[in-house]
Amino acid sequence: MNNRKMNITPNTTWKETTPGGVILDAGNAEDFKTGDWRAMRPVWHEDKCKHCLLCWVVCPDNSILVEDGKIKGFDYDHCKGCGVCTKQCKFGALDFVPEE
Amino acid sequence: MAKRVSLSGNEAVAFGMKQINPDVVAAFPITPSTEVPQYFSQFVANGEVDTEFVAVESEHSAMSACIGAAAAGGRVMTATASAGLALMWEMLYVGASMRLPMVLAVTNRALSGPINIHNDHSDTMGARDSGWIQLYGESAQEAYDNLIQAIRIGEHKDVQLPVMVCYDGFITSHAVENLEMLDDEEVKKFVGVKREAPFALIGQDPVSMGPLDLPNHYFEHKRLQAEAMKNAKKVILEIAAEYEKLTGRKYGFFEEYKMEDAEAAIVVINSTAGTAKFVVDNLRAQGKKVGLIKIRVFRPFPAEELAEALKNVKAVAVMDKADSFSAAGGPLFAEVRSAMYGRADGKIVTNYIYGLGGRDVTTTQIEKVYADLFNAIETGKYEVYNYLGVRE
Numbered sequence: 001m002n003n004r005k006m007n008i009t010p011n012t013t014w015k016e017t018t019p020g021g022v023i024l025d026a027g028n029a030e031d032f033k034t035g036d037w038r039a040m041r042p043v044w045h046e047d048k049c050k051h052c053l054l055c056w057v058v059c060p061d062n063s064i065l066v067e068d069g070k071i072k073g074f075d076y077d078h079c080k081g082c083g084v085c086t087k088q089c090k091f092g093a094l095d096f097v098p099e100e
Numbered sequence: 101m102a103k104r105v106s107l108s109g110n111e112a113v114a115f116g117m118k119q120i121n122p123d124v125v126a127a128f129p130i131t132p133s134t135e136v137p138q139y140f141s142q143f144v145a146n147g148e149v150d151t152e153f154v155a156v157e158s159e160h161s162a163m164s165a166c167i168g169a170a171a172a173g174g175r176v177m178t179a180t181a182s183a184g185l186a187l188m189w190e191m192l193y194v195g196a197s198m199r200l201p202m203v204l205a206v207t208n209r210a211l212s213g214p215i216n217i218h219n220d221h222s223d224t225m226g227a228r229d230s231g232w233i234q235l236y237g238e239s240a241q242e243a244y245d246n247l248i249q250a251i252r253i254g255e256h257k258d259v260q261l262p263v264m265v266c267y268d269g270f271i272t273s274h275a276v277e278n279l280e281m282l283d284d285e286e287v288k289k290f291v292g293v294k295r296e297a298p299f300a301l302i303g304q305d306p307v308s309m310g311p312l313d314l315p316n317h318y319f320e321h322k323r324l325q326a327e328a329m330k331n332a333k334k335v336i337l338e339i340a341a342e343y344e345k346l347t348g349r350k351y352g353f354f355e356e357y358k359m360e361d362a363e364a365a366i367v368v369i370n371s372t373a374g375t376a377k378f379v380v381d382n383l384r385a386q387g388k389k390v391g392l393i394k395i396r397v398f399r400p401f402p403a404e405e406l407a408e409a410l411k412n413v414k415a416v417a418v419m420d421k422a423d424s425f426s427a428a429g430g431p432l433f434a435e436v437r438s439a440m441y442g443r444a445d446g447k448i449v450t451n452y453i454y455g456l457g458g459r460d461v462t463t464t465q466i467e468k469v470y471a472d473l474f475n476a477i478e479t480g481k482y483e484v485y486n487y488l489g490v491r492e
């Protein structure tokens with residue numbers, strides 16, 4: 001985020017923006033909080049989790065955080081609440097609840 | 101050294117494309133534009149150009165392939181007419197809003213229906229709000245000159261927009277005229293060997309293009325696009341001045357013919373200007389103060405300059421070779437009258453829809469338009485909206 005060639009924000013004016021919306025930076029989806037339109041939220045119960053990582057495999061938005069082969073938590077900035085991971089979990093470690 | 105040649109409008113454009121030697125030409129044949137890609141594909145087959153020629157399956161694909169090639173940083177050209185331009189419609193807007201300079205030679209032809217292969221301006225007039233710069237030419241010479249200049253105009257750093265080079269189907273595209281062509285080397289020097297693209301999908305700094313653009317940013321991008329069209333006005337004149345130095349041929353936003361003391365004027369686009377100039381000469385010989393303005397640049401529209409040029413006339417007839425079915429006049433009329441409002445008020449401004457579907461436009465008809473204007477000046481009575489040459 002800090003090394004961007006262009007930092008496009010909701011306040012960027014027409015004089016500052018890029019022609020035709022050209023995107024100069026690769027991987028800038030990181031800057032866009034797709035999680036803020038989530039209606040449902042996956043909730044992880046660490047005690048029931050077997051760390052099989054099948055939820056991580058199916059997540060289309062790479063929003064399940066893994067370290068050293070173990071689930072660490074969820075990236076709620078980008079989790080869109082599709083629920084695919086919660087369907088995948090066979091150990092009851094993932095609930096799917098409405099956003100408050 | 102420039103050379104004198106005898107070529108049809110389509111040949112002049114195809115030879116111009118050969119001299120420009122673009123990276124990519126993607127085109128689909130359609131009457132009366134077919135010869136342009138036909139001749140050009142021969143140049144490709146003979147190894148006379150370095151161009152990648154993409155034989156596509158439709159005009160939508162032609163424009164899509166051109167957009168892809170331009171997005172990759174290439175210098176891109178194509179040609180079409182009528183329904184072919186209509187099939188490009190969606191992609192015309194995409195190309196312009198992606199700010200991709202491309203040059204499209206359009207041989208103006210009536211749009212269906214009823215189906216008709218002859219000349220009027222309904223095709224490019226329909227595309228007038230697509231975001232493309234539009235240059236119009238009366239003759240093969242002007243089509244050629246506009247084509248060469250179009251490359252520089254579109255690719256200018258302050259513009260970065262695609263350009264249509266329009267000339268009349270059959271009347272200009274197929275009639276053989278004498279014209280002056282530049283040497284290959286002169287063209288190469290004028291347009292430069294390569295396009296310098298500020299952004300491209302490939303190369304040193306690849307970018308992403310054509311993203312989904314929601315309410316938070318779309319408006320800003322359109323505003324920036326509009327600014328490019330404003331910038332184009334200055335650039336068009338700069339390039340024209342440079343071209344004049346090279347060729348001695350002068351171009352501007354429009355041509356003024358015997359306008360100095362004209363009381364009655366007509367505003368017209370493309371080949372009918374030739375017929376009308378003949379009428380102007382005859383009427384001038386009879387002592388009538390008549391003049392003519394021929395629009396070269398329709399997008400961006402030279403509103404202030406045109407109002408200035410018309411500020412001393414008493415009456416002006418705007419000639420539209422396309423009906424916009426607005427029930428309030430043709431497209432050129434709407435622009436010209438709007439340009440005059442507040443700048444050249446108190447004039448009689450009338451509109452004639454003429455020549456639809458290739459209906460011949462005769463000197464007698466043009467004489468009638470001037471006669472109507474003088475009658476309007478004398479009596480103050482006139483019709484605003486008129487159809488010229490239709491059987492009543």
Ligand code: SF4
Nearest residue numbers: 049050052053055089
């Ligand atoms: S699928 Fe269930 S058990 Fe497997 S890693 Fe994910 S949360 Fe843990």
Ligand code: SF4
Nearest residue numbers: 059079080082083085
């Ligand atoms: S709900 Fe969907 S987006 Fe969110 S973590 Fe699960 S699979 Fe990924």
